[in-house]
Amino acid sequence: MAASVDDVLQVRRHQPTRLEGFVDASFAFAVTLLVISLGHVPASVSEMLAALRDVPTFAVCFVLIARMWRNHRDWSRHYDLDDAGAVGLSLLLVFVVLIYVYPLRIVFSLMFSSLSGGWLAEHAIGIRTVFELRAAFVVFGLGGLAIWSVFALLYRHAGRQHAAIGLSAAERLVTRVLIRRNVAFALVALLSVALAATLPFAQWPATIWLPGLAYLLLIPAAARLRRAAARELQALAAAP
Amino acid sequence: MAASVDDVLQVRRHQPTRLEGFVDASFAFAVTLLVISLGHVPASVSEMLAALRDVPTFAVCFVLIARMWRNHRDWSRHYDLDDAGAVGLSLLLVFVVLIYVYPLRIVFSLMFSSLSGGWLAEHAIGIRTVFELRAAFVVFGLGGLAIWSVFALLYRHAGRQHAAIGLSAAERLVTRVLIRRNVAFALVALLSVALAATLPFAQWPATIWLPGLAYLLLIPAAARLRRAAARELQALAAAP
Amino acid sequence: MAASVDDVLQVRRHQPTRLEGFVDASFAFAVTLLVISLGHVPASVSEMLAALRDVPTFAVCFVLIARMWRNHRDWSRHYDLDDAGAVGLSLLLVFVVLIYVYPLRIVFSLMFSSLSGGWLAEHAIGIRTVFELRAAFVVFGLGGLAIWSVFALLYRHAGRQHAAIGLSAAERLVTRVLIRRNVAFALVALLSVALAATLPFAQWPATIWLPGLAYLLLIPAAARLRRAAARELQALAAAP
Amino acid sequence: MAASVDDVLQVRRHQPTRLEGFVDASFAFAVTLLVISLGHVPASVSEMLAALRDVPTFAVCFVLIARMWRNHRDWSRHYDLDDAGAVGLSLLLVFVVLIYVYPLRIVFSLMFSSLSGGWLAEHAIGIRTVFELRAAFVVFGLGGLAIWSVFALLYRHAGRQHAAIGLSAAERLVTRVLIRRNVAFALVALLSVALAATLPFAQWPATIWLPGLAYLLLIPAAARLRRAAARELQALAAAP
Numbered sequence: 001m002a003a004s005v006d007d008v009l010q011v012r013r014h015q016p017t018r019l020e021g022f023v024d025a026s027f028a029f030a031v032t033l034l035v036i037s038l039g040h041v042p043a044s045v046s047e048m049l050a051a052l053r054d055v056p057t058f059a060v061c062f063v064l065i066a067r068m069w070r071n072h073r074d075w076s077r078h079y080d081l082d083d084a085g086a087v088g089l090s091l092l093l094v095f096v097v098l099i100y101v102y103p104l105r106i107v108f109s110l111m112f113s114s115l116s117g118g119w120l121a122e123h124a125i126g127i128r129t130v131f132e133l134r135a136a137f138v139v140f141g142l143g144g145l146a147i148w149s150v151f152a153l154l155y156r157h158a159g160r161q162h163a164a165i166g167l168s169a170a171e172r173l174v175t176r177v178l179i180r181r182n183v184a185f186a187l188v189a190l191l192s193v194a195l196a197a198t199l200p201f202a203q204w205p206a207t208i209w210l211p212g213l214a215y216l217l218l219i220p221a222a223a224r225l226r227r228a229a230a231r232e233l234q235a236l237a238a239a240p
Numbered sequence: 241m242a243a244s245v246d247d248v249l250q251v252r253r254h255q256p257t258r259l260e261g262f263v264d265a266s267f268a269f270a271v272t273l274l275v276i277s278l279g280h281v282p283a284s285v286s287e288m289l290a291a292l293r294d295v296p297t298f299a300v301c302f303v304l305i306a307r308m309w310r311n312h313r314d315w316s317r318h319y320d321l322d323d324a325g326a327v328g329l330s331l332l333l334v335f336v337v338l339i340y341v342y343p344l345r346i347v348f349s350l351m352f353s354s355l356s357g358g359w360l361a362e363h364a365i366g367i368r369t370v371f372e373l374r375a376a377f378v379v380f381g382l383g384g385l386a387i388w389s390v391f392a393l394l395y396r397h398a399g400r401q402h403a404a405i406g407l408s409a410a411e412r413l414v415t416r417v418l419i420r421r422n423v424a425f426a427l428v429a430l431l432s433v434a435l436a437a438t439l440p441f442a443q444w445p446a447t448i449w450l451p452g453l454a455y456l457l458l459i460p461a462a463a464r465l466r467r468a469a470a471r472e473l474q475a476l477a478a479a480p
Numbered sequence: 481m482a483a484s485v486d487d488v489l490q491v492r493r494h495q496p497t498r499l500e501g502f503v504d505a506s507f508a509f510a511v512t513l514l515v516i517s518l519g520h521v522p523a524s525v526s527e528m529l530a531a532l533r534d535v536p537t538f539a540v541c542f543v544l545i546a547r548m549w550r551n552h553r554d555w556s557r558h559y560d561l562d563d564a565g566a567v568g569l570s571l572l573l574v575f576v577v578l579i580y581v582y583p584l585r586i587v588f589s590l591m592f593s594s595l596s597g598g599w600l601a602e603h604a605i606g607i608r609t610v611f612e613l614r615a616a617f618v619v620f621g622l623g624g625l626a627i628w629s630v631f632a633l634l635y636r637h638a639g640r641q642h643a644a645i646g647l648s649a650a651e652r653l654v655t656r657v658l659i660r661r662n663v664a665f666a667l668v669a670l671l672s673v674a675l676a677a678t679l680p681f682a683q684w685p686a687t688i689w690l691p692g693l694a695y696l697l698l699i700p701a702a703a704r705l706r707r708a709a710a711r712e713l714q715a716l717a718a719a720p
Numbered sequence: 721m722a723a724s725v726d727d728v729l730q731v732r733r734h735q736p737t738r739l740e741g742f743v744d745a746s747f748a749f750a751v752t753l754l755v756i757s758l759g760h761v762p763a764s765v766s767e768m769l770a771a772l773r774d775v776p777t778f779a780v781c782f783v784l785i786a787r788m789w790r791n792h793r794d795w796s797r798h799y800d801l802d803d804a805g806a807v808g809l810s811l812l813l814v815f816v817v818l819i820y821v822y823p824l825r826i827v828f829s830l831m832f833s834s835l836s837g838g839w840l841a842e843h844a845i846g847i848r849t850v851f852e853l854r855a856a857f858v859v860f861g862l863g864g865l866a867i868w869s870v871f872a873l874l875y876r877h878a879g880r881q882h883a884a885i886g887l888s889a890a891e892r893l894v895t896r897v898l899i900r901r902n903v904a905f906a907l908v909a910l911l912s913v914a915l916a917a918t919l920p921f922a923q924w925p926a927t928i929w930l931p932g933l934a935y936l937l938l939i940p941a942a943a944r945l946r947r948a949a950a951r952e953l954q955a956l957a958a959a960p
Contacts, residue, residue, distance in 0.1 A: 026508040087553075091546045098512060098515040098516060099535060
């Protein structure tokens with residue numbers, strides 16, 4: 001029987017390299033700066049309670065950034081690459097994450113604030129114009145596009161080095177699936193950006209949800225790629 | 241003779257993994273931001289002296305966060321787990337610690353400020369309403385509940401993997417004791433939260449100390465679990 | 481056939497030492513503080529959009545600091561030195577980088593701001609006097625001079641320890657080339673400083689570009705050193 | 721012939737442990753926060769030039785904190801201890817360093833500011849009262865006392881574990897010398913504190929320099945301990 005998609009890739013290294021030390025420290029700072037609002041030590045109990053209203057926003061942003069970190073960690077552990085391509089793409093990932101820490105926080109703060117009527121946010125952030133709404137979705141979508149593109153490039157880089165790394169046939173297949181998956185996700189982000197840039201929000205107010213709802217496409221996309229990968233893995237295991 | 245409870249668990253790894261690098265950098269950043277009040281470089285000797293009044297608050301918060309770090313370090317060294325459960329629970333621990341850095345500081349600043357008549361705090365923080373007092377205790381207690389629950393889950397996760405890790409019978413016993421200990425501590429925090437939420441502070445002012453005094457229960461709870469564990473270890477060593 | 485200049489130096493170590501952990505954490509912190517404007521969490525979508533105008537400035541500064549980090553990483557991996565000289569020079573590098581994080585940002589912010597008519601910068605930074613223009617170039621040039629001098633010293637230190645490290649003849653040759661390269665770059669920075677300090681900007685306004693254009697000399701200098709090194713490597717490989 | 725005092729201690733470990741990762745990250749943050757004035761990004765060239773006046777202060781503080789880091793690194797490399805005592809004393813060192821980052825900066829800013837007539841400091845910090853002058857010296861001296869005492873305890877801890885570590889007779893001798901050296905330095909700091917607290921600054925203005933000049937005693941103390949250690953090492957080597 002074929003192995004499941006998740007445990008095909010072997011762990012090739014446990015100890016971090018310097019590149020990973022740099023990446024880990026940067027991600028650790030990014031989440032710390034996300035959660036600990038600097039220059040903003042609460043000076044009274046009521047300020048502390050107000051600051052805690054941002055916890056749902058922090059939680060979502062923390063989960064998103066922690067998942068990116070985990071994906072990079074798994075990439076490193078599975079492929080054990082430390083060459084110029086790995087360094088360049090990893091540093092690009094750090095750069096995109098650092099640029100997006102605050103926009104991420106704004107977008108989710110906005111979402112929780114509007115969903116809760118302003119309660120779930122220390123400072124209610126309002127969207128004042130249609131332009132601002134478009135801009136928030138476009139910036140968020142470009143961030144997703146950038147992150148998923150970098151991961152697609154990281155997996156492509158690993159796939160090209162398969163001989164040097166010593167990837168098995170099943171591992172090469174899973175690597176190709178991961179490239180496809182990140183490309184598909186990047187395309188979903190691109191679709192959301194296109195919708196945000198072109199939909200007539202002012203005339204048809206109901207369309208303002210569409211750029212956000214577009215991200216729901218990630219779920220069937222992931223499921224479909226997963227099923228296809230399981231079939232291919234089975235075929236590979238069945239082959240003589 | 242049976243070994244004491246403390247030195248039953250063997251050290252299985254000395255070198256940090258990437259997960260631990262991430263956790264360590266986050267904890268180090270958290271304590272640094274706790275102690276170094278950002279955006280607040282003292283600009284004169286008198287401001288420096290004022291800032292030093294916060295040292296007792298910093299010391300207590302530093303000790304608490306450093307102990308959490310040490311417990312996580314020991315957990316990693318003893319069980320050497322680096323799987324999805326270890327990653328998820330460790331990141332959850334980092335998130336809870338980051339959320340609680342400033343509330344912790346506020347609560348102890350409040351405590352030292354009121355115990356010293358406002359002297360031991362750079363800015364005297366007053367409790368203005370009964371609601372604020374309740375809220376401070378509830379937030380603090382929920383933090384304790386979260387931290388101890390995460391540690392109980394970490395030890396439960398290790399206990400379940402005992403075969404893969406290769407825990408001895410004595411080590412499995414100590415792991416169970418550590419689960420019980422963290423559950424007991426989490427229940428003490430829950431009791432404090434319940435007292436803070438329900439006691440009639442306004443009518444009986446003397447009750448305002450009870451949610452804080454509830455934490456004294458940690459001492460007999462720890463002692464009792466320790467004695468029970470020593471007896472069980474002895475029984476295990478005596479068994480054929 | 482002789483190997484190319486880039487892959488002559490062997491990797492002697494993959495795992496970081498404590499010195500490198502310290503250097504990496506400092507660099508990671510420096511780029512994080514560069515990109516995440518502290519004490520400046522955007523509070524609205526329009527503030528977020530304004531902050532994103534600084535992205536080109538961040539990108540250039542990030543690339544420059546990331547390259548310094550990468551050069552230090554390669555130096556460590558190739559020479560595997562952890563003695564007093566390595567510690568002292570590495571800490572000096574960290575110090576110079578930390579001192580220069582904000583000046584670097586100012587200089588590129590100024591450049592993008594003036595190239596784009598004030599659009600590519602959150603806060604348009606203007607040069608008000610000839611003295612300020614001179615000063616910006618002098619500070620920037622002294623930074624380059626310091627960084628390249630530290631790298632020249634690092635390579636000289638490695639070259640002197642060639643017997644202890646076990647450098648091959650080709651590796652010693654490449655080490656000498658890297659010393660020369662960093663000395664040449666430091667001299668270019670020195671030339672720019674001299675031009676900025678002495679050119680009659682007020683009388684001949686066209687000369688204000690010269691201290692910046694001086695850095696274009698880095699390109700032919702690098703190319704020429706590269707060609708000379710390739711020739712020497714070939715001669716070495718051809719020698720009996 | 722006997723080895724010199726400096727190279728008696730053997731390096732027992734190169735790779736950092738988690739404790740050291742935590743200590744290194746904390747020291748890296750401390751120096752970064754020292755140098756990069758947070759919440760204070762210069763917004764013009766003249767502000768940048770003003771900020772650069774603090775460079776001498778930063779340099780001295782950086783050197784002092786980097787030396788403490790280096791001493792801790794050497795302690796770890798030479799004794800390779802990772803037990804409860806090592807963890808507790810190392811965390812205590814981190815705490816004292818974090819508490820002292822800003823006071824250190826104030827004291828040297830004050831010194832450079834007064835030596836240069838206010839030029840070498842972004843914001844001239846004046847001492848307004850005799851009490852403030854006493855306080856600055858007392859705070860600075862207590863910091864030195866704390867740091868040197870922690871190092872004395874670290875070396876004492878290592879000396880006690882000599883059998884477990886496997887220290888040679890010469891290494892035990894050097895360990896004892898390092899305890900004495902740190903105790904002697906702590907006593908110099910204590911002398912400076914006593915002078916600052918008791919000297920009649922108001923009546924005899926010339927005495928205001930004495931608490932600072934007391935630190936010059938470190939030089940003969942270090943030289944004398946060094947000579948005594950060299951003699952003892954020679955005697956040890958000569959013994960049958």
